[in-house]
Amino acid sequence: MTTVKEVCRLAGVSTATVSRALKNPELVSAKTRERVFKAVQESGYRPNMLASSVKTGKSNSLVVLVPNLSNPFFMRIIQGIEQAAHEQGYSVLLGDTQGEPAREHEIAGMVLSNRADGLIHLDHSFPFSANDAHLAERVPVVSVCERIMGDKEFPVIELDNYAATRSLAKHLVNYGHKKFGIIAGQRDSQIHLDRLAGIKDVFATEGISFNEDMIVGGAYSIEMGQQGARDLMAKENRPTAIFCFNDDIALGTVFELKRMGIRIPQDVSVVGFDNIKVSAFIDPPLTTIDQPAHDMGRRAVEVVLQIIKGVPLKRNREIFPYNILERESSGPVNPDF
Amino acid sequence: MTTVKEVCRLAGVSTATVSRALKNPELVSAKTRERVFKAVQESGYRPNMLASSVKTGKSNSLVVLVPNLSNPFFMRIIQGIEQAAHEQGYSVLLGDTQGEPAREHEIAGMVLSNRADGLIHLDHSFPFSANDAHLAERVPVVSVCERIMGDKEFPVIELDNYAATRSLAKHLVNYGHKKFGIIAGQRDSQIHLDRLAGIKDVFATEGISFNEDMIVGGAYSIEMGQQGARDLMAKENRPTAIFCFNDDIALGTVFELKRMGIRIPQDVSVVGFDNIKVSAFIDPPLTTIDQPAHDMGRRAVEVVLQIIKGVPLKRNREIFPYNILERESSGPVNPDF
DNA sequence: CTGTTAGCGCTTTCAA
């Protein structure tokens, strides 16, 4: 491997000058600078990032914890993160946690062993092990979408889940629906609570009675959508409208209902959440909530970099705007269903 | 930050002993080891990975170049990569290249600046800049799915694309189809050539005439599928069966054909490639080629680690088995269409 | 503007 030494030799200068010419060119005379550049060129020198990181104490990378890499919604966030990070000269260490605490601890540990300067978390769990909790105090952490549980309040980039499900609920109520079902994802998260609250709030003002046993599910997957659809349709008071807490669930629900001979939206209306790409291209196209996932990812990077750089945050919680997409999977209630 | 020094102080030993106790515990007496462990515990010490990397010259990370993070098929590969890497104690630096050479060069550069020990490429381009080409000689590189173009032949993990499209073509020919259309992804890749060859081969033996102008498209996206479907249906000799070179394209094609009032598979058969998750849940479920994406990702890690460790490779090209999934988007030809 | 020098935190000889 060619190191500074080699460049020094070729350019006939000291290591300090090489380092300067590369990092702070304005501190070096034009002709020396040229000599150094030429030497770098000739030798094919690449500074060893690790070595400089040891010196400066900054790794210039961020670690991102994702509960499930195959969720397309997360991918949109990550794309935003990756782009913004890259623009700021940071690289992204990606860890798929599968929601397993052990893996979260391990990956989050990278930021404790100086491999990353900050952490972006796409889940609601406290990512460090109990052992590391006190060390984690000084670590720049931001969460996207989910609020991290625990004593310390971490900055969060999120959607107004409450308002979003409210508008979804209003949309369905306006269509005359009175009997609802919900297929949930993770039930123990703040998101779940917020979304549920939005729905129940509308029910309350509209005088719609809703029974907790009309909430089924418990994972953000297509299969859960299928299962949930079957469970809901087996109830004696089966719903005419179903809230799915993400689009994957909605995809499974739509598939399964159609398989059961139930028409959408003529018999049952289905709404999703997230607006993943395919949602617009299924049959029928899905009514859903569009989240600015990409921008939220970008913003998460900005915020974590602010923390890293010691810039005080204006606010600890940033709420991004949603957009309700009224497509063809929802429609007027069918009184005969 | 707590460093070795602190542990030394607490345990009353030298830095060398601490280092040994942590990396090669067997070189240290049981009681010293215990003292060190206790000191580590108390101080909450975390070794600075960067510092050790500088010494050892190994970063224990791999960089992965993805042309498009939002392609679900790539995500399956990456999931495999991430898991395998993690099991081997490696972390994954992920770079979304958007197919832009500039970004590829920049990200691939990480492996030249000691930030990563090897590179896994999910595209067919030579990832280094012309400038870095000679440096790249010594870099462990593996490609998955696509063969990297250029003088040097890099190891590759791929599918038998030729055989896969052959069986897809046979499947359609058996259904009586004679008029075909193809909606391609990237046209300048080896994959494209292989897949095309497989199809044409079957056409040749079956005596089916095929005109190059029945090949449309040029990007692996849903939108390209829509566009391609429109283009194909506008031809005077419109096809009764369409090969889509990935499932995203097929999704768009199915959507657009249905929108045009064309029934699938009664009027037109559509087949995809990749078997992304949603393919089984659209209407109709998609006939496609299942690629063992996850395993291919895992294998890529094994191979790149072999190169890193200097273990000679048995073969430079590994072909993974495909599996044709005959679902409902393909069926008997409709002579009246 | 440039060179000398002293480390960053860790690993690894070499001697004891």
Next chain:
DNA sequence: TTGAAAGCGCTAACAG
């Protein structure tokens, strides 16, 4: 089995 000491490749005072 342990410690002293010499670096890994780079950066950053401090002099000059």
